[in-house]
Amino acid sequence: MRPENSFDRIAGAEVRYDRLSGASYGTRGVATRFHATEAFEGKLRAAFADLWEACPLGQADVIASGGTFADKPGAHGRGRAFDLDALFWPERTFVARSYPQDCRFHLAVEAVLRGHFGTVLNYRYNAAHRDHLHLDDLAPTGFVPEHRSRVLFLQTMLTHLFDRPVAVDGIIGPETRGAARRLLQKLDRASPGSLESAQALDDRLDDVWPEVLAVAARRGFAQHATTAARLDRFRSAEDDGERPAAGDAS
Ligand SMILES: [Zn+2]
Numbered sequence: 592m593r594p595e596n597s598f599d600r601i602a603g604a605e606v607r608y609d610r611l612s613g614a615s616y617g618t619r620g621v622a623t624r625f626h627a628t629e630a631f632e633g634k635l636r637a638a639f640a641d642l643w644e645a646c647p648l649g650q651a652d653v654i655a656s657g658g659t660f661a662d663k664p665g666a667h668g669r670g671r672a673f674d675l676d677a678l679f680w681p682e683r684t685f686v687a688r689s690y691p692q693d694c695r696f697h698l699a700v701e702a703v704l705r706g707h708f709g710t711v712l713n714y715r716y717n718a719a720h721r722d723h724l725h726l727d728d729l730a731p732t733g734f735v736p737e738h739r740s741r742v743l744f745l746q747t748m749l750t751h752l753f754d755r756p757v758a759v760d761g762i763i764g765p766e767t768r769g770a771a772r773r774l775l776q777k778l779d780r781a782s783p784g785s786l787e788s789a790q791a792l793d794d795r796l797d798d799v800w801p802e803v804l805a806v807a808a809r810r811g812f813a814q815h816a817t818t819a820a821r822l823d824r825f826r827s828a829e830d831d832g833e834r835p836a837a838g839d840a841s
Pocket residue numbers: 667672673674725726
């Protein structure tokens with residue numbers, strides 16, 4: 592049954608529907624009220640507030656969504672799921688379908704969201720999720736080696752954010768665990784020679800998952816932070832009159 596509770600803003604951003612037609616995907620869409628349980632809405636609020644905090648661009652103006660409640664089995668049918676299509680800041684757009692061209696930024700967004708939702712299905716997961724991030728809270732957050740979506744995320748993080756390339760196949764094995772072990776040592780979350788068994792490593796990954804996600808988000812957003820800082824310096828130099836006026840050159 593559709594939850595009574597509904598919203599059209601999350602953490603200060605307008606939430607709009609961009610699936611009225613195929614052509615409206617990835618646009619700012621139209622104003623809509625989205626139905627979800629109150630508890631789930633609370634989690635969305637916390638997750639996006641966290642995202643604005645972590646992302647150097649700050650709060651987005653618009654969150655474009657493909658929907659929340661749908662009369663079907665699973666998390667959407669229980670009012671506990673959200674499909675994220677796009678985010679719009681004044682100076683940048685994030686569209687889920689552009690993952691291959693914008694992978695580090697995408698992984699940073701996903702890292703923040705994974706701190707709040709146990710299930711996040713993305714571009715890499717399957718063809719049905721190429722154009723949105725599906726978020727739901729039916730499963731707890733953390734690292735679960737049996738969950739393909741979480742292993743895929745670990746592998747893409749290792750490969751694209753931590754410069755430790757591994758095969759991205761969603762199956763955890765010696766290669767992924769070796770790279771994860773070295774990463775934890777680098778982050779000071781494991782001493783050399785410890786966590787030799789697969790079980791010990793997986794348990795530790797689960798324990799420190801929030802920290803790993805936070806570092807991943809920082810790395811994924813780092814390029815943007817640099818650009819934003821440069822822009823700020825440029826703007827303040829302009830304000831101080833240090834930049835030669837355009838007319839000087841003519
Ligand atoms: Zn979904």
